[in-house]
Amino acid sequence: MSNEQVEKVRGWLTGRLPDDWFDEPVEVTLDREEITVVGRIPAPAMDADVSDVEREAALSGRIGAFRETTRERRIEIARELEHVSGRKVAWGVRCGDRRELFTRLAAPVMTRLRQPERQVLDTLVDAGVARSRSEALAWCVKLVGSNADTWLADLRQALAHVEEVRSGGPVP
Structure with missing residues (x-):
């Protein structure tokens, strides 16, 4: 897809997404059927000496909390974008060193x-x-x-x- 199409979708999302959801501009990936939107959320504050297991659990908890608390708004925004673009919308986040997609289209x-x-x-x-x-x-x-x-x-x-x-x- 062209850079112009990606920029148009990213711009639309910048205007439509709540300002407090993501720490930086969203990553937008397009193909013929789907738009994938991935934003960075803040990682939980942890001591440097926590175990890898505890760190992974904290990231999972933060990602899960974001997914649940934003679900209704994400669905609403996705429906609007689907109407405008003719493509399905998938969501995901980056938190710490993890990248997790919530939903994805299998075409x-x-x-x-x-x-x-x-x-x-x-x-x-x-x-x-x-x-x-x-x-x-x-x-x-x-x-x-x-x-x-x-x-x-x-x-x-x-x-x-x-x-x-x-x-x-x-x-x-």
């Missing part, structure tokens, strides 16, 4: 695969890595995404540049 994707690609998926299913071909394909996409971050970022940047050039061209 079906149709594809045709030849036998060698199907055999890859079937191997993952047979090995117990995935329960179905669909889950195996999702696993493969996640693996590629995590191992090709730099390449995908370069590709997204190139696509954004193409969009900018197109928008500056003549109008048919």
